Amino acid sequence: MAAREKIKILILDDEKHFTEELLEFFVNAGYEAYESNSVKEARKLLDKQRIDLLILDVNLPEINGLEFLIEVKEHYPEIEVIVVSGQGDMDTVILAMRNGAFDYLRKPFRHIDIQMSLERSHRFVQLQQRLKHVEEKNSLISRSLENKINRQFIGTSQKIQEVLEAAMTAANYSEASVLITGESGTGKENIARIIHYMSNRKEHLFCPVNSSAITETLLDSEFFGHKKGSFTGASFDKMGFFEVSDGGTLFLDEIADMPHNLQSKILRALEEKVITRVGDTKPIETNFRIISATNHDIKHLVDERIFRLDLFHRLNTLHIHIPPLRERTEDIAPLLEYFVNLYAVKFNKQKFRIDEEVISILSYYEFPGNVRELKNMTERAMILCKGNTLGIEDFPVKIDMKLIPGRQLMPIDLKAKEADLIREVLRNSNYNQKASAELLGISRDALIRKMRKYDISISKTEV
Numbered sequence: 001m002a003a004r005e006k007i008k009i010l011i012l013d014d015e016k017h018f019t020e021e022l023l024e025f026f027v028n029a030g031y032e033a034y035e036s037n038s039v040k041e042a043r044k045l046l047d048k049q050r051i052d053l054l055i056l057d058v059n060l061p062e063i064n065g066l067e068f069l070i071e072v073k074e075h076y077p078e079i080e081v082i083v084v085s086g087q088g089d090m091d092t093v094i095l096a097m098r099n100g101a102f103d104y105l106r107k108p109f110r111h112i113d114i115q116m117s118l119e120r121s122h123r124f125v126q127l128q129q130r131l132k133h134v135e136e137k138n139s140l141i142s143r144s145l146e147n148k149i150n151r152q153f154i155g156t157s158q159k160i161q162e163v164l165e166a167a168m169t170a171a172n173y174s175e176a177s178v179l180i181t182g183e184s185g186t187g188k189e190n191i192a193r194i195i196h197y198m199s200n201r202k203e204h205l206f207c208p209v210n211s212s213a214i215t216e217t218l219l220d221s222e223f224f225g226h227k228k229g230s231f232t233g234a235s236f237d238k239m240g241f242f243e244v245s246d247g248g249t250l251f252l253d254e255i256a257d258m259p260h261n262l263q264s265k266i267l268r269a270l271e272e273k274v275i276t277r278v279g280d281t282k283p284i285e286t287n288f289r290i291i292s293a294t295n296h297d298i299k300h301l302v303d304e305r306i307f308r309l310d311l312f313h314r315l316n317t318l319h320i321h322i323p324p325l326r327e328r329t330e331d332i333a334p335l336l337e338y339f340v341n342l343y344a345v346k347f348n349k350q351k352f353r354i355d356e357e358v359i360s361i362l363s364y365y366e367f368p369g370n371v372r373e374l375k376n377m378t379e380r381a382m383i384l385c386k387g388n389t390l391g392i393e394d395f396p397v398k399i400d401m402k403l404i405p406g407r408q409l410m411p412i413d414l415k416a417k418e419a420d421l422i423r424e425v426l427r428n429s430n431y432n433q434k435a436s437a438e439l440l441g442i443s444r445d446a447l448i449r450k451m452r453k454y455d456i457s458i459s460k461t462e463v
């Protein structure tokens with residue numbers, strides 16, 4: 001089997017914590033990444049290493065980042081460059097774009113912003129396709145990916161099983177728009193990815209977009225792409241989200257925040273499946289599928305005329321609602337176990353045991369942040385826990401224990417205690433049911449019923 005070829009990324013920034021954090025993100029995301037905190041180091045690396053993508057901070061202390069960008073573009077024209085700038089540095093950004101930078105990010109930015117930027121890079125798309133092709137040849141990708149995804153969506157409750165079934169249906173109808181609703185952290189994006197990777201679109205891109213995170217003035221160019229020279233700073237042709245998602249899935253996250261004028265443009269693109277880049281007249285066909293998500297009451301926004309009714313109908317061909325975690329408490333135990341194993345591997349810890357009490361107490365917790373909150377909570381607990389058993393004291397909800405009425409917790413413990421007590425009394429009375437019933441203060445029939453319930457039998461040898 002050929003070793004997997006990876007996209008190589010170099011990060012150049014004088015702030016060590018910044019390069020370290022990005023490096024970790026890229027490595028976790030499956031790229032091969034390098035960091036350098038000075039131009040000298042970066043030059044050395046570029047000299048001995050093939051680099052596909054450079055993340056370049058333009059505010060470097062030693063040399064103007066723009067000069068370095070020009071130098072890189074001259075010596076290594078095939079390297080895509082994403083520049084990073086501080087707030088209020090738009091002039092530099094425009095100059096950088098003119099000098100061949102592919103995209104820019106303003107600090108602070110989120111990982112998802114950089115991921116999106118990467119996925120739109122032309123070279124990235126090309127490389128991605130080539131890598132997929134190589135992996136396909138080894139017939140690795142589909143199966144490993146499918147297994148991975150299957151394993152990643154955890155839950156045994158009837159409600160979550162229904163969500164998964166709906167996701168499978170959506171995967172089979174890969175032209176239909178899907179709207180996913182649910183509170184924050186319930187797993188909407190997860191389900192969107194599952195639908196994509198289970199559908200016949202899986203060989204193409206899954207393109208996540210949060211329209212509220214894009215500056216108003218750049219919306220058109222981001223969604224539709226632009227032609228070189230169409231506005232200041234447009235120094236090359238660029239594909240927009242619709243085009244990048246050709247054959248694949250465009251995931252529109254938090255659609256409730258989408259500006260009104262973009263709503264009508266999206267509706268048109270969705271109906272016609274043809275777009276034109278900003279500054280161009282040539283129509284481009286693109287076969288994308290839209291999966292959208294929101295944690296708002298979208299119907300209410302339609303009533304308020306904040307969201308267009310016609311677009312809502314278009315997006316809502318299939319609707320999947322993910323119930324909050326507090327309405328499917330059976331999922332807490334398997335999710336907790338999954339996250340514990342996940343972090344045990346990540347933090348290089350041995351196997352952890354979870355105290356039963358943790359699960360019974362967590363099932364009374366509201367989980368306003370749903371699965372994400374449970375995940376973060378588990379991560380924190382795993383970091384702070386000294387031994388190898390996670391107890392309720394390792395979870396911050398212990399403060400809320402006072403709020404849990406003692407009575408509510410009783411039946412859980414009581415059942416186990418009751419069975420133990422019956423066994424003990426039976427043993428002590430030499431398995432005489434009448435005497436045991438008397439000792440327990442219940443009738444003999446009641447005792448027999450309870451013995452059946454708790455599966456307590458008296459074999460001949462025991463009598």
Ligand SMILES: Nc1ncnc2c1ncn2[C@@H]1O[C@H](COP(=O)(O)OP(=O)(O)OP(=O)(O)O)[C@@H](O)[C@H]1O
Binds near residue numbers: 152186375
């Ligand atoms: N059933 C599940 N199994 C495993 N992990 C899950 C599950 N549901 C959610 N997660 C994890 O919880 C976190 C939050 O999920 P996700 O980002 O999909 O939520 P979301 O509904 O899109 O939230 P938001 O509305 O805040 O964007 C992610 O790390 C995700 O992997």
Ligand SMILES: [Mg+2]
Binds near residue numbers: 189253
């Ligand atoms: Mg989300």
